[in-house]
Amino acid sequence: MAVNLTELSLPQLEGLKTQLDQETEFLTSSIGQLKVVQTKYVEAKDSISVLNKDNAGKELLVPLTSSMYVPGTLNDVEHVLVDVGTGYYVEKNVEDTKEFFKRKIDFLTKQIEKIQPALQEKHAMKQAVIEVMNMKIQQLHTQQTPQSGTTKA
């Protein structure tokens, strides 16, 4: 920013601070959301490891609701249906699915890494604004009470 912070008035600084507050909040929540999604993909990738040859034909309980399960056998350990977005589901084999999740996790990591520096920058700017504000307030104080200011000095 080319603008010198010390040249701004207190209300202007206040406005700038609120704006920066909003921006940092937005970026923080964006990172939070990305992390939530990323965890979901990591969990999905982990749980897919159950689908291996050793477990083929084994019995398992399928949840019909969160409190009711029916017995079943694990028939197909090679294919899964993956939601790729906008209502499209694709049948993939396990290896491809692992690749798919890895791609998604990497993508999200990249997005988070893109946001992080922006957030830090906004944070630093906010700190600078707060510092200048404090300075200005102190100046105002000493101006308003010059007597006590001089005696103290």
Next chain:
Amino acid sequence: MAEAIQKKLQSELEKYQQLQKDVSKSMSARQKLEAQLTENNIVKEELNLLDSENTVFKLIGPVLVKQDLDEAKATVSKRLEYINGEIQRYETLLKDLERKSDQHREVLTSLQQEYQRAQGRAAGKV
């Protein structure tokens, strides 16, 4: 004199506020389109990675319906086209609205000054 200006100011202000509402509405619509664009782009990339061995299903209501891979690709491409068109449309709409609200702001400030002057004159008379 002052009252007439005040009335005019009021109505202009209301118009301006309506305009601002329109701006924020268009803004959020544009943002939604942007999100859809991103999602569809991701889907397109995914579909491009598939070959004829993969079966594609489309979720229609609660059921999954088998769909041709090429058909799915065509649908997504068409959707992307549509979304891009819509974004363009909103872009011009927003520009137009911004120009209008700039004009309104100018009218408002001049009216405000006029009002203050009229008030000052009225106060001077009393």
